[in-house]
Amino acid sequence: MGEGRMTTETLPTAASYIIRQDYSAYSSEQHAVWAELVGRMLPELQKHAAREYLEGFEIIGLEKDRLPNLASISARLEPRTGWNSTPVSGFLPAPVFFEMLASRRFPTTTWLRSRESLEYTPEPDIFHDVFGHVPMHSHMVFAEFLERYGRVCAAISNAEVLEKLGRLFWYTVEFGVIRQDGEIKVYGSGLISSHGECLNVMGGHCAIHDFALDEVLNTPVKVDEMHKLLFAVNSIDQIYEAMGEAEHRAQCGQL
Ligand SMILES: [Fe+2]
Numbered sequence: 001m002g003e004g005r006m007t008t009e010t011l012p013t014a015a016s017y018i019i020r021q022d023y024s025a026y027s028s029e030q031h032a033v034w035a036e037l038v039g040r041m042l043p044e045l046q047k048h049a050a051r052e053y054l055e056g057f058e059i060i061g062l063e064k065d066r067l068p069n070l071a072s073i074s075a076r077l078e079p080r081t082g083w084n085s086t087p088v089s090g091f092l093p094a095p096v097f098f099e100m101l102a103s104r105r106f107p108t109t110t111w112l113r114s115r116e117s118l119e120y121t122p123e124p125d126i127f128h129d130v131f132g133h134v135p136m137h138s139h140m141v142f143a144e145f146l147e148r149y150g151r152v153c154a155a156i157s158n159a160e161v162l163e164k165l166g167r168l169f170w171y172t173v174e175f176g177v178i179r180q181d182g183e184i185k186v187y188g189s190g191l192i193s194s195h196g197e198c199l200n201v202m203g204g205h206c207a208i209h210d211f212a213l214d215e216v217l218n219t220p221v222k223v224d225e226m227h228k229l230l231f232a233v234n235s236i237d238q239i240y241e242a243m244g245e246a247e248h249r250a251q252c253g254q255l
Contacts, residue, residue, distance in 0.1 A: 011103060014088075014096050021070045021087040021110045030112050035065040037118060037127050040195060048202050050178045050187040052142065052236060056135030068130045070108055077134070081143035085134050091123060094153075094162065101150025106137060119196055132189030133173070145240045146173065152247045161255050164217045168246055171216045172239045177201065177208060177232045184208055184232060200226045208232050213242045217255070 011018075042064070045054070059080065060073050074084040086105040100107050108129045113121045121128070136142045153165055175197075176188035184201065191198050200206055209215060211231040219229065233239055249255040 011099060011105070014100050017088045017092055017096060019087050019089050019110070023069050026067050031066045033112060033115050034067045034127065038064045038131065041193070044195070044198055045192065048186055048198065049192060050180060050185040052139045053135050053187050053192060056138040059138040060134055062131065062135070067112065067126065073130065073134060077138055080138050081140060083137040083143055085130065098150045098154035101146055102154050104147050106133065119194065128189060128193040132193030136187060139236060141236045141240050145243050148243050148247070152250060156250060161250055164255055165246060167217055167219060167221055168242065170221045171219065171231050175227060175230055176239070177230050179232050179234050197226065201230065206230055211238060213245055
């Protein structure tokens with residue numbers, strides 16, 4: 001806790017990627033695009049998102065009709081879990097990404113997709129990063145999981161091991177689903193921030209297996225098609241426990 005207040009001096013590798021969000025530079029058209037993106041996802045999410053996500057949405061104070069100010073979001077988030085949404089210039093090399101997660105700073109892009117590409121952007125934008133990811137950072141166990149993920153990965157240089165851990169990230173943080181009240185609900189940012197991906201799962205076009213670490217670590221990621229298989233946990237505790245097992249295996253050279 002409290003580590004979210006670290007300065008860039010304590011993050012030497014990340015410092016050159018950290019920028020300032022120029023909030024006043026957003027145009028009224030950009031705020032309108034944000035409002036449209038939120039407006040088309042929220043009715044789906046009220047039916048299909050995990051309760052942890054919906055609670056987080058309220059906790060961090062996301063607004064429906066204007067872009068998020070990252071400093072305001074972080075001011076609400078940090079006292080709860082120590083996480084901070086830190087504006088960055090764009091794609092980060094993996095070691096920088098891990099270093100930031102390990103210090104509870106979530107690298108957050110500040111640009112927004114245009115009206116012409118509402119459904120898809122090849123790289124994450126502020127809608128994916130903030131609307132998709134940040135609400136979950138207000139959940140205590142998820143917050144611990146994500147820091148631990150960064151800490152473990154930061155200490156690993158073996159590319160094969162990192163690829164396997166990348167799958168754990170992909171099938172939880174990005175495309176995780178959870179069983180709640182007898183139904184499948186979404187908590188992964190890639191599902192939360194994509195109408196098509198969310199409907200693919202909710203429309204029954206994707207098989208759902210019970211989350212099992214071995215199967216997750218051995219299921220390659222495909223980024224160019226809708227998912228055909230995802231993994232459901234019964235609680236967020238389960239991903240924290242899986243991370244502990246993955247860390248143990250990595251330390252023993254068994255990952
Ligand atoms: Fe993401």
